[in-house]
Amino acid sequence: MDCTVVNNVKAAARRGKEVKKVLRKQLKASHTLLKHEGISTASQPTKNLVVANGGLGNGVSREDLSAAMKQFGNVESLFMPPQKPYAFVTYRSEDDARKAHTQLNGQKLQSGENSVTLYLSYVDSEKHKEEVLVHFPEELALVEDFVSPEEEILLLAAVDWSTSNQAQKALKHRRVKHYGFEFRYDNNNVDKDKPLPAGLPEECLPVLHRCLQDGHINFLPDQLTVNQYETGQGIPPHIDTHSAFEDTILSLSLGAKTVMEFRHPDGRVVPVVLPERSLLVMKGESRYLWTHGITPRKFDLVPACETQSADHSEPNLVSHGGLTLSKRGTRTSFTFRKIRHEPCCCAFPSACDSQGGSSPCPPSQPSLPSCHADATRLEEEYVHRVYDAIASHFSSTRHTPWPRVCHFLSALQPGSVLADVGCGNGKYLGVNPQLITVGCDRSSSLVQICAERGFNAFVSDALSVPLRTDSCDACISIAVIHHFSTQERRLAAVRELVRLLKPGGQALIYVWAYEQEYNKQKSKYLKDHNKPQNGEKSKDKPEEGQEPHEEPSVLTTSHLDNNYTGGLKDDSKMTESKLSVHTNRTAFNSQDLLVPWHLKGRKTRGEEEFSSSLHTTNCPDSKLSPSVDTSQVPGGSSVPVFHRYYHVFQQGELEQLCIEVTGVEVQTSYHDQGNWCVILQKE
Numbered sequence: 001m002d003c004t005v006v007n008n009v010k011a012a013a014r015r016g017k018e019v020k021k022v023l024r025k026q027l028k029a030s031h032t033l034l035k036h037e038g039i040s041t042a043s044q045p046t047k048n049l050v051v052a053n054g055g056l057g058n059g060v061s062r063e064d065l066s067a068a069m070k071q072f073g074n075v076e077s078l079f080m081p082p083q084k085p086y087a088f089v090t091y092r093s094e095d096d097a098r099k100a101h102t103q104l105n106g107q108k109l110q111s112g113e114n115s116v117t118l119y120l121s122y123v124d125s126e127k128h129k130e131e132v133l134v135h136f137p138e139e140l141a142l143v144e145d146f147v148s149p150e151e152e153i154l155l156l157a158a159v160d161w162s163t164s165n166q167a168q169k170a171l172k173h174r175r176v177k178h179y180g181f182e183f184r185y186d187n188n189n190v191d192k193d194k195p196l197p198a199g200l201p202e203e204c205l206p207v208l209h210r211c212l213q214d215g216h217i218n219f220l221p222d223q224l225t226v227n228q229y230e231t232g233q234g235i236p237p238h239i240d241t242h243s244a245f246e247d248t249i250l251s252l253s254l255g256a257k258t259v260m261e262f263r264h265p266d267g268r269v270v271p272v273v274l275p276e277r278s279l280l281v282m283k284g285e286s287r288y289l290w291t292h293g294i295t296p297r298k299f300d301l302v303p304a305c306e307t308q309s310a311d312h313s314e315p316n317l318v319s320h321g322g323l324t325l326s327k328r329g330t331r332t333s334f335t336f337r338k339i340r341h342e343p344c345c346c347a348f349p350s351a352c353d354s355q356g357g358s359s360p361c362p363p364s365q366p367s368l369p370s371c372h373a374d375a376t377r378l379e380e381e382y383v384h385r386v387y388d389a390i391a392s393h394f395s396s397t398r399h400t401p402w403p404r405v406c407h408f409l410s411a412l413q414p415g416s417v418l419a420d421v422g423c424g425n426g427k428y429l430g431v432n433p434q435l436i437t438v439g440c441d442r443s444s445s446l447v448q449i450c451a452e453r454g455f456n457a458f459v460s461d462a463l464s465v466p467l468r469t470d471s472c473d474a475c476i477s478i479a480v481i482h483h484f485s486t487q488e489r490r491l492a493a494v495r496e497l498v499r500l501l502k503p504g505g506q507a508l509i510y511v512w513a514y515e516q517e518y519n520k521q522k523s524k525y526l527k528d529h530n531k532p533q534n535g536e537k538s539k540d541k542p543e544e545g546q547e548p549h550e551e552p553s554v555l556t557t558s559h560l561d562n563n564y565t566g567g568l569k570d571d572s573k574m575t576e577s578k579l580s581v582h583t584n585r586t587a588f589n590s591q592d593l594l595v596p597w598h599l600k601g602r603k604t605r606g607e608e609e610f611s612s613s614l615h616t617t618n619c620p621d622s623k624l625s626p627s628v629d630t631s632q633v634p635g636g637s638s639v640p641v642f643h644r645y646y647h648v649f650q651q652g653e654l655e656q657l658c659i660e661v662t663g664v665e666v667q668t669s670y671h672d673q674g675n676w677c678v679i680l681q682k683e
């Protein structure tokens with residue numbers, strides 16, 4: 001054979017191999033879709049395709065995916081469920097779908113900073129859409145185009161922000177002006193016998209009369225609060241105090257659209273897009289039981305089509321599919337209410353201050369928990385869900401085992417049994433190959449990564465590890481216990497570690513320290529303050545830091561005002577119990593806080609990209625969950641920002657905790673790169 005023939009044969013063989021590889025990966029993607037999402041793919045071509053790795057959850061934008069798909073024909077619909085690593089495309093014809101399948105399967109797609117490999121499979125129907133439709137809260141109505149553009153101008157001009165008086169305030173997150181009665185943010189109520197000199201601006205009257213005529217209200221409101229939000233500002237989730245105002249509350253949106261989130265005490269979250277010039281009518285359950293709030297951010301995820309609902313016959317459904325990012329502008333809202341003069345006797349006593357109910361504290365407005373149930377809710381939302389969602393990116397920043405942890409592991413006798421409780425991506429499981437190691441973590445996504453690396457790991461809560469008492473020669477708990485939100489639970493976590501140890505066995509515990517400067521030495525976490533915006537040292541090497549808490553990103557959190565505390569009480573005094581949002585790489589100013597994680601799509605290895613990101617989605621609404629936000633990155637794209645709860649330990653606190661556990665002795669304690677550490681020995 002001559003050289004060309006040989007080369008052609010080799011090239012054909014190479015191509016054959018590549019085709020096989022794509023097929024293998026596509027098959028794997030189909031299996032994962034079925035196993036984790038219940039989506040079954042079709043063996044015969046249809047006009048519907050599921051595009052694995054082409055989801056918002058992979059950092060793929062709607063625009064980029066849409067452009068890629070349109071190359072092959074007429075796209076009837078493109079459906080991108082929030083936070084999911086896949087998208088659904090329906091072509092007008094099966095032929096176009098077939099073309100897309102042939103041309104795009106196994107191909108790379110660049111979207112912003114992300115490069116992903118797409119795997120396409122046919123699906124039978126569009127059934128998936130139904131599953132992501134969420135109902136509006138009961139008795140909530142939205143009337144679009146309630147005021148004309150001319151009325152909008154008139155109304156906006158009626159607010160004179162230049163005259164400052166008691167009834168006008170520049171709050172941390174927006175500015176407000178009150179008419180009729182002042183709403184007091186210190187007691188969340190109004191002084192009913194102190195009406196303001198100025199009644200409601202007369203420009204409002206035609207609008208209010210229309211509300212009466214249309215039956216939205218059956219009384220004229222006597223109180224108006226005008227809120228003005230700049231891009232990036234919001235209002236914490238709250239229920240307008242029952243005893244202060246009558247049932248129906250009207251909110252007119254002017255100037256720009258926004259997304260208001262409604263939350264039910266049972267955890268349901270419904271984002272409602274409020275277009276400019278629309279009227280929101282909150283009545284009954286939606287007024288009394290659901291909280292409403294606007295997350296401070298610069299972009300919102302809104303349905304790509306202009307209407308709220310995917311299904312026009314069902315106006316009270318919110319479509320979670322077909323989303324796109326919408327930049328916020330300055331929004332001014334007019335909230336009209338009627339002062340209540342008798343106690344409220346609504347049907348929602350649990351949320352009614354007139355009936356001895358408590359003011360709501362939804363998970364979206366995290367405070368330090370005051371009971372066990374609150375603690376588990378907080379950790380679920382601000383620890384477990386977050387780690388599951390960021391697992392793949394998190395893992396890519398956790399490469400270098402920590403020297404002093406390695407030293408501990410290396411000093412153990414060959415054949416020792418080691419349990420790594422909260423093992424993350426398993427970076428300590430292979431440090432000393434002479435040990436018999438087993439890891440566990442609360443995050444199934446991280447456990448999956450361990451498994452892919454060939455480590456022994458299982459999903460377990462650190463408070464209840466399914467291993468026998470006295471079964472381990474050593475245990476490690478690295479960067480875990482600071483995620484428990486009460487002293488009681490932190491103590492229980494230490495107890496559980498000790499339970500696993502054989503008598504004489506040792507446990508090494510690391511927790512993040514409040515003191516990031518120790519012996520006049522700044523921790524690496526602080527020293528890296530001036531790292532480049534994306535937090536990487538070089539393009540292809542993920543950040544590797546010394547401490548277990550290296551943050552992958554030091555993007556500005558300006559979209560989220562620092563110390564955003566939630567609750568209407570954010571505005572002045574009563575903020576103590578609310579968790580503040582920490583600014584990465586700065587000193588801590590509180591022991592209990594939320595630490596932002598800027599999720600970045602990374603080029604990951606082949607199919608892992610799909611399988612591991614799929615595991616990040618066991619929280620179907622995590623995109624809409626309070627622990628997630630988005631921030632803008634240079635270049636204009638947006639990255640989700642997650643918030644993790646931490647309790648950072650003060651000097652001596654970890655030892656104190658360990659001393660409370662009987663049958664164990666603190667052998668050593670030290671400060672290591674911004675962490676407090678102890679080695680315990682079981683008696």
Ligand SMILES: O=C(O)CCC(=O)C(=O)O
Binds near residue numbers: 333
């Ligand atoms: O801006 C809005 O539409 C809502 C304002 C609000 O909820 C309030 O002032 O209580």
Ligand SMILES: [Fe+2]
Binds near residue numbers: 240
């Ligand atoms: Fe409100």
Ligand SMILES: [Zn+2]
Binds near residue numbers: 242288347351354
């Ligand atoms: Zn009430």
